[in-house]
Amino acid sequence: MAALSFQLHQTDAQSAARAGTITTDHGVIETPIFMPVGTVGSVKALSQQQLKTEVDPRIILGNTYHLYLRPGMETMEAAGGLHQFINWDRPMLTDSGGYQVFSLAANRKITEEGVTFRSHIDGSKHLFTPESVMDVERTIGADIMMAFDECPPANCEYRYALDSMNRTHRWLDRCFARFNDTPDKYGHTQNLFPIVQGAVFHDLRNASCDYIAAKGATGNAIGGLSVGEPEAVMYEIAALCCERLPKDKPRYLMGVGTPWNILENIALGVDMFDCVMPTRNGRNAMLFTTRGVINIDNKKWERDFSPIDPGLDCETSQYYTKAYLRHLFKAGEYLALTIASIQNLAFYLWLVREARKHILAGDFLSWKNELVPVLKTRL
Amino acid sequence: MAALSFQLHQTDAQSAARAGTITTDHGVIETPIFMPVGTVGSVKALSQQQLKTEVDPRIILGNTYHLYLRPGMETMEAAGGLHQFINWDRPMLTDSGGYQVFSLAANRKITEEGVTFRSHIDGSKHLFTPESVMDVERTIGADIMMAFDECPPANCEYRYALDSMNRTHRWLDRCFARFNDTPDKYGHTQNLFPIVQGAVFHDLRNASCDYIAAKGATGNAIGGLSVGEPEAVMYEIAALCCERLPKDKPRYLMGVGTPWNILENIALGVDMFDCVMPTRNGRNAMLFTTRGVINIDNKKWERDFSPIDPGLDCETSQYYTKAYLRHLFKAGEYLALTIASIQNLAFYLWLVREARKHILAGDFLSWKNELVPVLKTRL
Ligand SMILES: [Zn+2]
Ligand SMILES: [Zn+2]
Numbered sequence: 001m002a003a004l005s006f007q008l009h010q011t012d013a014q015s016a017a018r019a020g021t022i023t024t025d026h027g028v029i030e031t032p033i034f035m036p037v038g039t040v041g042s043v044k045a046l047s048q049q050q051l052k053t054e055v056d057p058r059i060i061l062g063n064t065y066h067l068y069l070r071p072g073m074e075t076m077e078a079a080g081g082l083h084q085f086i087n088w089d090r091p092m093l094t095d096s097g098g099y100q101v102f103s104l105a106a107n108r109k110i111t112e113e114g115v116t117f118r119s120h121i122d123g124s125k126h127l128f129t130p131e132s133v134m135d136v137e138r139t140i141g142a143d144i145m146m147a148f149d150e151c152p153p154a155n156c157e158y159r160y161a162l163d164s165m166n167r168t169h170r171w172l173d174r175c176f177a178r179f180n181d182t183p184d185k186y187g188h189t190q191n192l193f194p195i196v197q198g199a200v201f202h203d204l205r206n207a208s209c210d211y212i213a214a215k216g217a218t219g220n221a222i223g224g225l226s227v228g229e230p231e232a233v234m235y236e237i238a239a240l241c242c243e244r245l246p247k248d249k250p251r252y253l254m255g256v257g258t259p260w261n262i263l264e265n266i267a268l269g270v271d272m273f274d275c276v277m278p279t280r281n282g283r284n285a286m287l288f289t290t291r292g293v294i295n296i297d298n299k300k301w302e303r304d305f306s307p308i309d310p311g312l313d314c315e316t317s318q319y320y321t322k323a324y325l326r327h328l329f330k331a332g333e334y335l336a337l338t339i340a341s342i343q344n345l346a347f348y349l350w351l352v353r354e355a356r357k358h359i360l361a362g363d364f365l366s367w368k369n370e371l372v373p374v375l376k377t378r379l
Numbered sequence: 380m381a382a383l384s385f386q387l388h389q390t391d392a393q394s395a396a397r398a399g400t401i402t403t404d405h406g407v408i409e410t411p412i413f414m415p416v417g418t419v420g421s422v423k424a425l426s427q428q429q430l431k432t433e434v435d436p437r438i439i440l441g442n443t444y445h446l447y448l449r450p451g452m453e454t455m456e457a458a459g460g461l462h463q464f465i466n467w468d469r470p471m472l473t474d475s476g477g478y479q480v481f482s483l484a485a486n487r488k489i490t491e492e493g494v495t496f497r498s499h500i501d502g503s504k505h506l507f508t509p510e511s512v513m514d515v516e517r518t519i520g521a522d523i524m525m526a527f528d529e530c531p532p533a534n535c536e537y538r539y540a541l542d543s544m545n546r547t548h549r550w551l552d553r554c555f556a557r558f559n560d561t562p563d564k565y566g567h568t569q570n571l572f573p574i575v576q577g578a579v580f581h582d583l584r585n586a587s588c589d590y591i592a593a594k595g596a597t598g599n600a601i602g603g604l605s606v607g608e609p610e611a612v613m614y615e616i617a618a619l620c621c622e623r624l625p626k627d628k629p630r631y632l633m634g635v636g637t638p639w640n641i642l643e644n645i646a647l648g649v650d651m652f653d654c655v656m657p658t659r660n661g662r663n664a665m666l667f668t669t670r671g672v673i674n675i676d677n678k679k680w681e682r683d684f685s686p687i688d689p690g691l692d693c694e695t696s697q698y699y700t701k702a703y704l705r706h707l708f709k710a711g712e713y714l715a716l717t718i719a720s721i722q723n724l725a726f727y728l729w730l731v732r733e734a735r736k737h738i739l740a741g742d743f744l745s746w747k748n749e750l751v752p753v754l755k756t757r758l
Contacts, residue, residue, distance in 0.1 A: 041706065045713040048698065050426070071681070071706040078682045079702065087698055302450070303457045315428065319466055323458065327420065327450040334424040337713060 001025040001184075004144065004191040004218040006250050014365040016242055016269035019356045022219075022250055024143040025188035026083070026091040029058040031250060031271040032355050034262065034348045035093060037279065040066040041086045043345070044279050045337040048088055054316050055345040059091040059143075061274045064136055065100035068126075069119050073139045081141030081186045093144040093274070094137050096195075097128055099151045099223075099255070110150065112167065130174035134182065134192075141186045146221060146254075147175040149195045154228035161199035168197050169211050176215060193252060195223040196241050200233050209244035220245045221252040222270075226261070235264055242269030259288055259351055259375045263368045266355050273352070278344035283337045285329050288347045292377030294322070296340065301326045308339070314346035380404040380563075383523065383570040383597040385629050393744040395621055395648035398735045401598075401629055403522040404567035405462070405470040408437040410629060410650040411734050413641065413727045414472060416658065419445040420465045422724070423658050424716040427467055433695050434724040438470040438522075440653045443515055444479035447505075448498050452518045460520030460565045472523040472653070473516050475574075476507055478530045478602075478634070489529065491546065509553035513561065513571075520565045525600060525633075526554040528574045533607035540578035547576050548590050555594060572631060574602040575620050579612050588623035599624045600631040601649070605640070614643055621648030638667055638730055638754045642747045645734050652731070657723035662716045664708050667726045671756030673701070675719065680705045687718070693725035 002025065010019040022029040036043045036051070038060045043051050051057065062082055071085070079085035082092060098115075101108055105117035107125075114129030130148045137145040149168040152161055172194050179192045194212040198204030212220055222241045225234045238253055245251055252272035253265050262273050278288065287294040290311030294301070301322040308325055309317040320339050328336035358364040381404065389398040401408040415422045415430070417439045422430050430436065441461055450464070458464035461471060477494075480487055484496035484505075493508030509527045516524040528547040531540055551573050558571045573591040577583030591599055601620045604613045617632055624630050631651035632644050641652050657667060666673040669690030673680070680701040687704055688696040699718050707715035737743040 040710040040712060041703070042710075042712045042714045047429070047695070047714055047717055049694065050429075066710075070710050071702075075682055075702065075706070079684060079700075084684075085700075085703055085706075087700075087703070303454055305458060305463075316426070319427065321458075321464075321466075323450070323454065324420070324464055324466070327454070327464075331419040331421075331445075331449050333419060333421045334713060334716060335421045335426060338426055338717075 001187065001189045003189050006219065006248065008248065010360050012267075012359050012364045013362065015267040016239075017266050017355070017359045017364045018269060018271060019359040020250065020271060024091045024191075026089060026143050027058065029091055030353075030356060032266045032352045033058060033272050034352045035059050035061045035272065035274040036345050036348075037061045037063070037274055037276045038086070039063045040070055041082060043341075045283065045334070045341045046345070048086065050338070050342060054314050054342045055349055057090075057345070057349055059093060060088065062092055062094045062140060062142060063097070063100060064094045064133065064140065065097035065104065067094075067140055068097060068136050069121055073136060077139050077185075081139070083141060083186070091144070092142040094140050094142040094146060095254070096133050096137070096146040096148040098149045101128060102151060110167075112170070114148075130171040131178045134175055134178040138182050138185055138190065141188075142190065143188065144191050144193055144219065145179070147172050147192060147194045149197060149223055151197070151224045151227065152199055154200065156199055158201055161197075161201055161204055165197045165204050165208055168195070169208070172212070172215070191218045193217055193219045193221045195221040195254070196245070197224045199224060200229055200237060202240060205237055205240055206244060209241055213244070213246050217249070219250040219252060219272075221254055223254045225253065226256045231261070234261070235268065238265050238270060239268045259348065260372045262348070262351060263355065263372055266352075267365065267368060278348045279341045282340035282344040285336075285340065287340060288344050288375070289379070290347065290350070292374060292379040294379045296322060296326050297329055298326075308343050309347065312343070312346055312350055314342065314350075316342040317346060380566065380568045382568050385598065385627065387627065389739050391646075391738050391743045392741065394646040395618075396645050396734070396738045396743045397648060397650060398738040399629065399650060403470045403570075405468060405522055406437065408470055409732075409735060411645045411731045412437060412651050413731045414438050414440045414651065414653040415724050415727075416440045416442070416653055416655045417465070418442045419449055420461060422720075424662065424713070424720045425724070427465065429717070429721060433693050433721045434728055436469075436724070436728055438472060439467065441471060441473045441519060441521060442476070442479060443473045443512065443519065444476035444483065446473075446519055447476060447515050448500055452515060456518050456564075460518070462520060462565070470523070471521040473519050473521040473525060474633070475512050475516070475525040475527040477512075477528045480507060481530060489546075491549070493527075509550040510557045513554055513557040517561055517564055517569065520567075521569065522567065523570050523572055523598065524558070526551050526571060526573045528576060528602055530576070530603050530606065531578055533579065535578055537580055540576075540580055540583055544576045544583050544587055547574070548587070551591070551594070570597045572596055572598045572600045574600040574633070575624070576603045578603060579608055579616060581619060584616055584619050585623060588620055592623070592625050596628070598629040598631060598651075600633055602633045604632065605635045610640070613640070614647065617644050617649060618647045638727065639751045641727070641730060642734065642751055645731075646744065646747060657727050658720045661719035661723040664715075664719065666719060667723050667754070668758070669726065669729070671753060671758040673758045675701060675705050676708055677705075687722050688726065691722070691725055691729055693721065693729075695721040696725060
């Protein structure tokens with residue numbers, strides 16, 4: 001089996017948008033791509049069948065922190081890795097647990113060695129180091145593993161951002177050392193992506209891009225954005241990183257974002273995205289559609305018997321009406337969560353597929369500029 | 380369009396089990412049949428696609444009390460009835476709301492006119508009468524409507540059971556008067572099934588059967604069982620009612636029960652069943668399988684990577700492992716509820732289809748007697 005490879009098919013003439021192909025041992029991913037988040041081995045409220053039939057994502061994401069705690073690595077290894085455990089034979093990516101240790105766990109303490117924390121589930125004490133996280137990600141067995149990093153808050157000071165970035169770089173060296181020392185466990189090749197940090201400071205981001213690029217990894221990620229900074233700052237930093245990171249490797253912007261965030265960042269040269277927004281907001285009755293944003297809880301939908309999203313080629317979006325979905329939310333039915341999650345994920349996947357088509361057709365920028373205000377419309 | 384008709388194909392020589400066919404304007408139902416419960420217009424935790432593909436029930440049930448409160452009859456009528464509202468074009472049955480007014484609503488008060496109660500959702504005050512319930516069931520538009528009855532508790536005294544039964548009979552006359560006075564609303568024929576009451580008293584049950592049978596309805600139901608009485612008493616009363624009710628009409632035993640309850644009652648001559656047990660118990664991690672009962676929460680399944688139920692021809696039961704399903708329950712994932720509900724419903728539908736096959740093949744009783752102890756096994 002072979003390491004991940006990236007073919008760049010087209011770079012937009014009017015923007016930095018790119019259309020490419022990532023090839024992994026579990027299949028091909030056309031970029032730009034959005035990756036649904038399957039936190040603990042399930043994309044929330046969807047079955048694997050619904051995910052395949054209705055959303056058809058080429059790659060999904062698992063969360064190392066969650067999977068490490070539950071089901072735990074003994075079960076994961078006995079299952080033969082996450083692909084086997086959840087019965088999903090397409091590419092997968094795991095984050096490093098870093099972000100979630102900082103956002104979910106209690107009593108966390110950072111040292112040069114790593115991070116100690118208490119589980120948000122049972123309070124048990126754990127230590128994540130670059131080495132232990134590599135071992136955990138090896139056992140999960142995703143096609144793409146993310147390096148262990150610290151994601152500092154948006155409002156951190158320069159001095160903290162600098163120290164944190166330097167530690168993240170030292171951790172990165174340790175990640176690669178462990179990664180290169182350990183074999184693939186399940187017969188397919190795993191890849192390690194490093195992560196650019198540096199908060200909102202241009203010189204730090206530039207330095208981090210150079211440090212990361214020097215690793216010669218099969219792909220590179222931009223972390224520490226969409227953590228509370230203004231949108232304009234996110235775009236500014238994403239643009240800076242995309243310009244400085246290698247052109248011949250996929251660029252992954254972590255944890256972003258709204259549909260218009262995704263289109264704008266595609267225009268800046270990002271190839272890969274993930275975000276819990278489509279599923280989390282869906283579970284809170286917020287629908288992203290080809291015609292704008294819908295709060296399906298609103299009384300105005302009570303007797304609207306039109307399909308949820310007539311513009312989307314997804315059975316769920318056509319089969320169920322707005323009135324029925326609103327009723328399901330009002331009645332507290334599980335099916336509400338499923339339908340809304342499918343709608344939003346199908347919409348996100350439609351969005352990146354359309355973006356790719358327009359990049360290849362050469363009219364991406366005008367298409368994007370026309371679509372963004374439509375997508376932002378409150379219906 | 381035509382009223383429901385029943386063809387009896389086979390009555391078992393060693394028991395009273397029957398195989399038949401019910402024909403409705405929404406299609407044919409082979410009996411014996413189990414009807415999944417779709418309380419407020421959704422079989423809990425399943426999409427309509429999953430219901431069709433994985434469970435394939437010929438008829439499902441809606442709850443009048445719930446649908447009357449939410450989405451309410453204005454929305455239901457605007458939608459064109461429940462078939463349209465939930466987009467399900469197969470036969471449906473609605474209960475009368477009687478049972479749920481008594482089990483869920485607050486401050487209920489029975490008079491000759493009907494029942495006043497307060498909504499369990501918002502405390503609002505409502506009156507159900509035989510006439511108003513017929514109107515509500517007309518607006519919901521199910522193929523089979525149930526008469527408005529009182530379902531007295533299992534431990535009620537003879538005097539209460541007698542008075543309640545007589546009132547239920549007077550209500551039945553009013554139900555039929557209103558039913559016959561009102562047209563079908565949505566182009567397909569609705570049918571009204573009366574319900575035998577009489578608690579655990581043989582003479583009352585006999586009198587009620589005769590009263591009900593005299594209506595000449597297209598089908599007859601047995602109510603007031605599985606409400607707390609011993610299993611032996613349930614079988615005794617079900618046997619008595621089946622013997623006395625018309626042979627040329629389908630017999631529906633309401634709200635029953637476990638897999639073995641269903642097999643035993645099929646042996647007594649029951650043709651139709653409904654119960655929330657497969658979905659409710661499923662959501663509580665209890666699985667009914669072809670090999671016995673599984674508490675999937677149990678640690679013994681932690682690393683059991685065998686399919687949920689190898690004996691069942693259902694994709695979900697084959698696709699997911701016991702270890703994965705246990706993990707989903709432990710992690711509180713929605714998909715756990717969906718998988719468990721599909722497993723249990725697919726199993727119930729398999730059970731009645733197998734029963735029918737064995738009735739037609741002439742070996743029902745020996746098959747049933749061999750299977751019951753297997754199904755009861757705690758795995
Ligand atoms: Zn594989
Ligand atoms: Zn129809």
